[in-house]
Amino acid sequence: MRKISESTVRRLSLYLRFLEQFDAQGHTTVSSAELARRGATTSAQVRKDLSFFGSFGKRGLGYSVPELTGRLREILGLKRTYRVVLVGAGRIGGALAQYPGFRQRGFHVAAIYDKDPRKIGSRWNGLVVRDVRHIASDLKKEPTDIAILVTPAEAAQEVADQLVQSGVKAILNFAPIRLAVPADVAVKSVNMALELETLSFALANR
Amino acid sequence: MRKISESTVRRLSLYLRFLEQFDAQGHTTVSSAELARRGATTSAQVRKDLSFFGSFGKRGLGYSVPELTGRLREILGLKRTYRVVLVGAGRIGGALAQYPGFRQRGFHVAAIYDKDPRKIGSRWNGLVVRDVRHIASDLKKEPTDIAILVTPAEAAQEVADQLVQSGVKAILNFAPIRLAVPADVAVKSVNMALELETLSFALANR
Numbered sequence: 001m002r003k004i005s006e007s008t009v010r011r012l013s014l015y016l017r018f019l020e021q022f023d024a025q026g027h028t029t030v031s032s033a034e035l036a037r038r039g040a041t042t043s044a045q046v047r048k049d050l051s052f053f054g055s056f057g058k059r060g061l062g063y064s065v066p067e068l069t070g071r072l073r074e075i076l077g078l079k080r081t082y083r084v085v086l087v088g089a090g091r092i093g094g095a096l097a098q099y100p101g102f103r104q105r106g107f108h109v110a111a112i113y114d115k116d117p118r119k120i121g122s123r124w125n126g127l128v129v130r131d132v133r134h135i136a137s138d139l140k141k142e143p144t145d146i147a148i149l150v151t152p153a154e155a156a157q158e159v160a161d162q163l164v165q166s167g168v169k170a171i172l173n174f175a176p177i178r179l180a181v182p183a184d185v186a187v188k189s190v191n192m193a194l195e196l197e198t199l200s201f202a203l204a205n206r
Numbered sequence: 207m208r209k210i211s212e213s214t215v216r217r218l219s220l221y222l223r224f225l226e227q228f229d230a231q232g233h234t235t236v237s238s239a240e241l242a243r244r245g246a247t248t249s250a251q252v253r254k255d256l257s258f259f260g261s262f263g264k265r266g267l268g269y270s271v272p273e274l275t276g277r278l279r280e281i282l283g284l285k286r287t288y289r290v291v292l293v294g295a296g297r298i299g300g301a302l303a304q305y306p307g308f309r310q311r312g313f314h315v316a317a318i319y320d321k322d323p324r325k326i327g328s329r330w331n332g333l334v335v336r337d338v339r340h341i342a343s344d345l346k347k348e349p350t351d352i353a354i355l356v357t358p359a360e361a362a363q364e365v366a367d368q369l370v371q372s373g374v375k376a377i378l379n380f381a382p383i384r385l386a387v388p389a390d391v392a393v394k395s396v397n398m399a400l401e402l403e404t405l406s407f408a409l410a411n412r
Contacts, residue, residue, distance in 0.1 A: 004411070006404055007213070013403045017382075038384065076403050077410025084402075091301040098297055101382065101399035107406075146405055170405035176223075176307065178244065186408035188401055193307035195394055196290075197219045197282050198212055199352055199376035200313075202392035204283025205210070206375075 008049050009076070014039050015046070016072040023065050031062040081106040083142065085168075087159050088150030089114035089122075089129045092174055096148055098125045107146065111138065115155070132159065139166035146170045153177045214255050215282070220245050221252070222278040229271050237268040287312040289348065291374075293365050294356030295320035295328075295335045298380055302354055304331045313352065317344065321361070338365065345372035352376045359383045 018038040022030050032046040039046070050056050050068075053075050057063040073079050084107050086097055096102075097109050112124050113132040120131045130138065147163045149156055149171055156175035163171060170186040173179055179187050224244040228236050238252040245252070256262050256274075259281050263269035279285050290313050292303055302308075303315050318330055319338040326337045336344065353369045355362055355377055362381035369377060376392040379385055385393050 004407075009404050009407045010400060012407075013397075013400045040384070075407070075410070077406035077408075078403070082402075082406060082409075091304055095297040095301040096398065099398055101397070102402065105399045105403065107399070107402050145409060146402065170409055172401055172405060178246070184412065186405050188404050190396075190398075190401055191219075191307070192302065192305055192396075193311045193313070194216060194219045195378055195396055196288075196308065196313050196352065197284070197311065198215050198394050199378060199392050200283035200288060200311075201210075201215045201218075201281070202283075203288075203351060203376055204281070206390065 004052055008052070011039060011041065011045070011049050012072055012076060015049070016069065016076065016078075019065055019069045019072065023069065028065050029062040030065055030068075032057070034062075078106055081108055082145045084109045084146045084148060085111045085113065085135070085139070085144050086148045086150065087113045087132060087135070087163075088152075088174075089116070089119045089124060090150060093148075093150040094124060096150065097127070109148070110142070110144070135159070136162050136166050139163070139168065144168055146172065148172045148174070149179075150174045210258055214258065217245060217247065217251070217255050218278055218282060221255070222275065222282065222284075225271055225275045225278065229275065234271050235268040236271055236274075238263070240268075284312055287314055288351045290315045290352045290354060291317045291319065291341070291345070291350050292354045292356065293319045293338060293341070293369075294358075294380075295322070295325045295330060296356060299354075299356040300330060302356065303333070315354070316348070316350070341365070342368050342372050345369070345374065350374055352378065354378045354380070355385075356380045 015035050018035055019030065032043040035046045036043045056068055056071065086093055086109050089112050093112065097112055102109060111130055112127050113130050113135050114120060115132045119129045122129050147168045149159060151159055153176050156177050157179060160171060160179045160181060164181055164185055169184065171179065173187055173189045176191060181187055221241050224241055225236065238249040241252045242249045262274055262277065292299055292315050295318050303318055308315060317336055318333050319336050319341050320326060321338045325335045328335050353374045355365060357365055359382050362383050363385060366377060366385045366387060370387055370391055375390065377385065379393055379395045382397060387393055
């Protein structure tokens with residue numbers, strides 16, 4: 001398959017959300033123009049994004065909502081559920097552990113880890129915070145696809161190394177450092193200050 | 207100025223972080239190759255990103271760390287502070303209100319709003335949660351640049367309309383809907399499930 005850019009993947013995620021909304025409204029077909037309008041993009045962009053993955057829709061008839069929904073879920077890897085562990089039981093970690101949008105998409109936060117003895121053993125959203133020193137042995141018994149890393153910067157690389165050695169293949173990283181991982185491990189970094197900087201840039205360059 | 211893509215702006219934010227790290231380590235100059243290595247990009251990309259904003263650095267000598275730091279802060283609109291209001295005193299809102307990275311960059315969360323009578327009046331990180339019904343009159347007295355919207359989807363557009371009418375020019379939107387705003391208002395949407403979907407895509411398409 002051709003290398004797909006992250007911006008294409010993000011648009012596919014949005015198209016999936018729009019299709020679910022069209023479905024909820026009782027629509028059975030949708031045109032590239034309608035998808036484009038919702039996503040503030042162009043019909044040509046929608047058709048190009050989808051063309052990476054084969055042929056969809058019929059000229060003049062548009063896309064079948066259930067068919068394209070199913071295909072996008074498949075492309076995005078959403079036809080299965082994922083076991084997710086969260087490392088770092090702080091404020092952001094707590095908010096993420098209870099984020100309803102994850103479970104709806106099949107991402108199940110199954111364990112939370114921390115190194116703070118005052119947090120270990122406490123209950124969080126039905127889960128008991130575990131000691132991060134046990135993470136490698138736990139993951140041997142509980143194979144895990146995705147980890148969410150919400151530790152301070154200083155601790156992040158060491159935890160990431162353990163996660164990778166334990167077979168985790170994807171990390172959502174909130175720690176403000178660039179993680180070094182093998183090429184077959186996907187890392188997506190989220191930095192809230194950086195999001196605000198795209199806005200301060202917009203304000204400064206109007 | 208040419209239209210700058212969001213991915214360019216994000217790289218500029220990262221370069222600024224790397225420059226601050228180089229500065230903390232006592233470096234006074236840095237090459238495009240060193241910036242590229244930290245950012246997992248190429249020297250050519252670094253030079254291209256910076257070239258949008260004029261001429262920096264000297265061939266063979268690299269960039270002056272303090273000079274490029276100052277210039278990037280200026281480009282990113284970080285030479286001033288921003289008054290920020292947060293709407294939605296839930297879990298994510300609480301985590302964001304206390305996020306240390308915001309204040310470090312000059313983003314000051316100065317007020318928090320909610321519509322829940324049980325939350326209004328309670329103290330959050332030194333701020334008293336205010337009644338969202340007063341937001342328009344408050345913002346008249348307290349001009350505000352940026353709002354962070356963490357309401358449920360149903361409430362988001364109505365609040366956004368009030369924010370825009372009150373002069374807010376930039377919104378960081380965590381509500382899972384696409385906001386309709388005038389062209390001169392910048393909106394950046396953050397969707398945590400979408401971030402995880404870039405990872406499930408990577409896992410499904412290896």
